[in-house]
Amino acid sequence: MSIFPLLFVIIPLAAAAIIAVFYRVWERSGDVFTNVANAALLVLSLALVPTVMKGEIISYDWGHSSSLGIHFSIDSLSLLMLITISVICLAASLYSVNYMERYTSKPRYYILLMLMIAGMNIVPLAADLVNLYIGIEIAAVACYALVAFGVEHEYLEASFKYQIMGTVGTLCILPGIAFLYRMTGSLNIVELHGILAGQGLTPILLFSAILLLCGLGLKAAYMPFHAWLPDAHSTAPSPVSAILSGVFIKVIGLYGMIRVFFCIFEMTTTISWILMVFGSISLLLGVFLALGQWDSKRLLAYHSISQMGYILLGLGIATPLGILGGLFHLVNHALFKGLLFLDVGSVEMQTGTRELKELGGLNQKMPVTGITSAIASLSISGFPPFNGFWSKLIIIIAAIQAGYPWFAAIAAIGSILTMASFLKVEKYIFFGSLPEKLQKVKEAPMLMCIPMVLLAALCLGIGIAFPWIIDVFIRPAADVLLILGS
Amino acid sequence: MIPVYVLCAILFLTGIYGVVAKKNLIKIIIGISLMVQSVALLLLILGYAAGEVGGLFQTIGLITMIGGLAVMSLMIVTAVRLHEKYGTFDISEIRRLKG
Amino acid sequence: MIGIEILLGLIIVTGFVALEVKKLRTSVISLAAAGLFFIIASFVFGSLEVGVGGIIAFSILIPLLFWALKQTTGEDITIRIRPEPNDIFVLISMAVFVIVFFLVAFPRLGLAELGPPPAPIEGPAGLSILREVLVLLAAAAGIWAVIRKVGRREK
Numbered sequence: 157m158s159i160f161p162l163l164f165v166i167i168p169l170a171a172a173a174i175i176a177v178f179y180r181v182w183e184r185s186g187d188v189f190t191n192v193a194n195a196a197l198l199v200l201s202l203a204l205v206p207t208v209m210k211g212e213i214i215s216y217d218w219g220h221s222s223s224l225g226i227h228f229s230i231d232s233l234s235l236l237m238l239i240t241i242s243v244i245c246l247a248a249s250l251y252s253v254n255y256m257e258r259y260t261s262k263p264r265y266y267i268l269l270m271l272m273i274a275g276m277n278i279v280p281l282a283a284d285l286v287n288l289y290i291g292i293e294i295a296a297v298a299c300y301a302l303v304a305f306g307v308e309h310e311y312l313e314a315s316f317k318y319q320i321m322g323t324v325g326t327l328c329i330l331p332g333i334a335f336l337y338r339m340t341g342s343l344n345i346v347e348l349h350g351i352l353a354g355q356g357l358t359p360i361l362l363f364s365a366i367l368l369l370c371g372l373g374l375k376a377a378y379m380p381f382h383a384w385l386p387d388a389h390s391t392a393p394s395p396v397s398a399i400l401s402g403v404f405i406k407v408i409g410l411y412g413m414i415r416v417f418f419c420i421f422e423m424t425t426t427i428s429w430i431l432m433v434f435g436s437i438s439l440l441l442g443v444f445l446a447l448g449q450w451d452s453k454r455l456l457a458y459h460s461i462s463q464m465g466y467i468l469l470g471l472g473i474a475t476p477l478g479i480l481g482g483l484f485h486l487v488n489h490a491l492f493k494g495l496l497f498l499d500v501g502s503v504e505m506q507t508g509t510r511e512l513k514e515l516g517g518l519n520q521k522m523p524v525t526g527i528t529s530a531i532a533s534l535s536i537s538g539f540p541p542f543n544g545f546w547s548k549l550i551i552i553i554a555a556i557q558a559g560y561p562w563f564a565a566i567a568a569i570g571s572i573l574t575m576a577s578f579l580k581v582e583k584y585i586f587f588g589s590l591p592e593k594l595q596k597v598k599e600a601p602m603l604m605c606i607p608m609v610l611l612a613a614l615c616l617g618i619g620i621a622f623p624w625i626i627d628v629f630i631r632p633a634a635d636v637l638l639i640l641g642s
Numbered sequence: 643m644i645p646v647y648v649l650c651a652i653l654f655l656t657g658i659y660g661v662v663a664k665k666n667l668i669k670i671i672i673g674i675s676l677m678v679q680s681v682a683l684l685l686l687i688l689g690y691a692a693g694e695v696g697g698l699f700q701t702i703g704l705i706t707m708i709g710g711l712a713v714m715s716l717m718i719v720t721a722v723r724l725h726e727k728y729g730t731f732d733i734s735e736i737r738r739l740k741g
Numbered sequence: 742m743i744g745i746e747i748l749l750g751l752i753i754v755t756g757f758v759a760l761e762v763k764k765l766r767t768s769v770i771s772l773a774a775a776g777l778f779f780i781i782a783s784f785v786f787g788s789l790e791v792g793v794g795g796i797i798a799f800s801i802l803i804p805l806l807f808w809a810l811k812q813t814t815g816e817d818i819t820i821r822i823r824p825e826p827n828d829i830f831v832l833i834s835m836a837v838f839v840i841v842f843f844l845v846a847f848p849r850l851g852l853a854e855l856g857p858p859p860a861p862i863e864g865p866a867g868l869s870i871l872r873e874v875l876v877l878l879a880a881a882a883g884i885w886a887v888i889r890k891v892g893r894r895e896k
């Protein structure tokens with residue numbers, strides 16, 4: 157019993173409350189408190205690394221023993237998610253200080269952002285399915301409003317579509333949870349694993365698994381449930397897009413899938429195949445659709461679908477190496493995709509457009525953005541020694557070792573197409589000749605460059621120090637899934 | 643209890659029909675509302691035995707209703723703003739985003 | 742439990758009417774009727790929590806819908822639009838799915854022999870309501886952000 161898990165929810169909520177009270181008195185309260193809260197969350201999550209990564213579980217219980225109260229627990233997988241959330245959210249909130257000047261009423265933005273972060277933190281903390289669901293719901297509702305934050309035609313349209321799809325998703329998750337509870341009498345994730353162990357899948361459990369797969373798959377935007385993602389992620393304000401593509405879909409969609417299919421149901425060959433097929437379809441179709449895009453943010457959004465496919469493919473292989481690769485790619489994708497959205501955002505802010513054909517030669521005018529985006533592009537294309545290379549390599553090796561050469565081939569083809577797509581982005585935005593009307597473009601303000609440099613340094617640093625990162629952060633998290641899976 | 647499950651599934655599918663086939667934003671929201679009701683009732687049916695609803699089904703049902711209320715009120719406000727911008731509730735005319 | 746079946750049937754009928762009528766005001770009234778039957782049904786099940794939740798939800802949603810119609814339009818002009826081939830394809834595939842689901846999957850689920858449900862849990866419900874308040878808070882903050890008249894500053 158420890159108070160730490162609760163702090164991950166209380167800090168962002170307190171920040172939201174403080175901003176709501178003080179924004180009239182002090183205009184900058186939003187800028188200050190959001191960043192302080194996010195920095196505190198990052199420090200807190202890193203402070204837990206020595207204890208939790210050794211295998212200890214920190215838990216917090218308040219109220220009734222069977223899910224009527226609040227039950228949080230942090231194991232190494234949860235902590236890995238919490239650290240990833242904190243890093244990306246800190247980068248995005250630093251970036252927001254200048255970027256969100258383009259929008260009206262910043263305090264409302266910050267309040268929604270903090271509510272979304274609180275919801276996202278609840279999901280990995282939750283020890284039972286009801287708390288997990290509530291985290292998903294809070295984060296999703298705040299997210300719908302953040303997508304609509306510009307309240308212009310496109311923003312509202314994307315948000316409405318997302319609201320419909322997201323709600324259908326939650327309405328699939330709920331019956332799934334209910335059937336599971338009806339059959340087992342428990343909602344606690346650890347207890348459920350014990351009850352279902354060795355039982356095999358009865359038809360009704362299979363039905364519940366399918367409902368959960370559809371609902372969480374909708375949230376994670378796997379093909380064929382991806383229709384809302386390109387709209388929502390490309391219209392949202394750029395720091396929000398960075399959070400959405402970087403961590404949001406992973407936390408409220410993929411993390412739930414990991415918990416359900418590794419920690420609750422036993423990992424069978426059937427489930428493994430389902431996950432791998434889902435993953436590789438998303439991987440290939442996502443990158444194919446991305447190749448045809450000329451709107452830079454939309455292109456990045458399609459790549460999110462494709463990269464999520466890599467993660468699911470890695471996890472679906474379900475060998476120790478595959479799970480390791482999947483989780484490593486999850487962290488890496490959060491970093492480089494967050495960075496890419498921030499880069500594109502600063503290009504859009506300085507030039508007023510995100511159409512690839514209207515841009516060019518910005519390397520001379522925006523060196524920081526240019527270099528960081530080059531690093532991110534090399535990472536996502538799987539270029540050594542950047543982080544994306546190692547995780548993709550691990551996934552491909554795992555697929556070959558497990559006897560799935562076709563899936564390895566799909567992953568390799570996807571990687572080549574990704575590289576082609578990002579060569580196009582780099583060529584059209586940062587190389588070539590500078591158009592006449594972009595002669596006066598300046599580099600983005602300092603506070604926007606800091607998070608970009610930070611994330612780029614992490615991409616390079618993790619790529620160079622990857623054996624250490626894997627040992628300290630990724631392997632303990634993968635062990636959680638392996639111990640339960642065996 | 644089988645007919646009750648069937649009726650519940652039909653209610654859910656009516657809601658899906660509203661969401662998929664209707665072109666009016668308000669009708670889509672009504673479809674979502676029907677789906678929320680069917681899920682809440684399914685929870686009660688699953689937990690019902692000997693005159694009362696057991697376990698946590700009531701709690702999850704309440705969560706469903708509150709979650710539905712939260713999302714639907716946001717949807718209604720978004721729909722009003724969309725009507726303000728596009729001058730119509732017709733979803734086939736609300737199409738600026740493509741691809 | 743004959744009463745429940747009748748109530749569910751009434752919800753389906755009123756819900757379907759709400760989806761099909763041309764006047765949006767009638768549509769909302771019909772939804773309100775469905776909501777009323779839903780609330781009665783949850784009380785028949787002996788579930789106070791869901792019943793009260795339903796009362797709260799519908800007493801907010803129905804006025805909100807009427808407000809929305811007052812701000813905008815009361816006519817559903819889309820009802821007359823002929824369905825495109827794409828829509829017909831969607832409807833047919835949905836119908837096929839429904840038939841397959843009811844004929845093949847539904848009888849095999851074993852819903853008839855589920856066994857007894859978990860025993861009722863005694864405990865303070867107050868704590869769980871705290872979590873739901875957060876969802877409503879997020880929605881309120883969201884509405885507060887979406888009703889802004891101007892979203893972006895033009896340079």
